Amino acid sequence: MNSNNQPIGIFDSGIGGTSIWSAIHQLLPNEKTIYLADSKNAPYGQKSKKEIIELSMKNTDFLLEMNCKLIVVACNTATTNAIQELRAKYNVPFIGIEPAIKPAVTHSKTQIIGILATQGTLNSELFNKTTEKYQDTKIIEQVGHGLVQLIENGEINSPEITKLLHSYLQPMIEANIDYLVLGCSHYPYLIPQIKKILPEHIQIIDSGEAVAKQTQNILREKVGFASVEEKQPIFYTNTNPKVLSEILENKYMVLQKEF
Numbered sequence: 001m002n003s004n005n006q007p008i009g010i011f012d013s014g015i016g017g018t019s020i021w022s023a024i025h026q027l028l029p030n031e032k033t034i035y036l037a038d039s040k041n042a043p044y045g046q047k048s049k050k051e052i053i054e055l056s057m058k059n060t061d062f063l064l065e066m067n068c069k070l071i072v073v074a075c076n077t078a079t080t081n082a083i084q085e086l087r088a089k090y091n092v093p094f095i096g097i098e099p100a101i102k103p104a105v106t107h108s109k110t111q112i113i114g115i116l117a118t119q120g121t122l123n124s125e126l127f128n129k130t131t132e133k134y135q136d137t138k139i140i141e142q143v144g145h146g147l148v149q150l151i152e153n154g155e156i157n158s159p160e161i162t163k164l165l166h167s168y169l170q171p172m173i174e175a176n177i178d179y180l181v182l183g184c185s186h187y188p189y190l191i192p193q194i195k196k197i198l199p200e201h202i203q204i205i206d207s208g209e210a211v212a213k214q215t216q217n218i219l220r221e222k223v224g225f226a227s228v229e230e231k232q233p234i235f236y237t238n239t240n241p242k243v244l245s246e247i248l249e250n251k252y253m254v255l256q257k258e259f
């Protein structure tokens, strides 16, 4: 495979997909990355499939104008509702993110697992096709109502979030789950609070590392790795850049742009 110095494009409904960006950047530090936070339209979780497809196409158009060689859909809601349509329309490889049900089911001893995700993800055909395969495991589904909006408002450590998390996780603890799947790319930022609520034996799984490895595989097999030194990532948002900058610890350039 020849080298390829075009950037990798990554998008999410907002700032949450930076958890996926971070896993990709760590594994592939030589790759130039462009991240798009569609925070103006967040949350996607309550929108119709049609709207989610339209927004995902708008984000893809922007990243392709920036000459991206590969698109990572760093949003479970966009992946489970729009990835088939994206793949059908564009001639570029797409990597999606889906809730990590398989590893949780495979390792669960109680055969009871919990999943916290958006309504759009839990209602999607793709997600329901996945869970159908695991009839022997009880999968407790919980919509994380309100969480994405609070994270987008920069209120990660607020008492409101803690209160919501308690109400979503307590029934799962009582049901004896031993794995909790975080099915939304915003939720890894809540892991410190979640750990305070869950008993120690309950494992938390998200999909960041798996997506980074899949990105590496696609670069190796189809697209080509960058051949030059580490490059600074670029982040775009269509709202006030403050919260995105803060979640990146003010280390990177964040540009505000209409898209």
Ligand code: DGL
Binding pocket: 012, 013, 014, 016, 017, 042, 043, 044, 045, 046, 074, 075, 076, 077, 078, 118, 121, 148, 183, 184, 185, 186
């Ligand atoms: N990060 C998106 C996801 O993974 C957030 C969804 C939303 O915008 O509601 O599903």
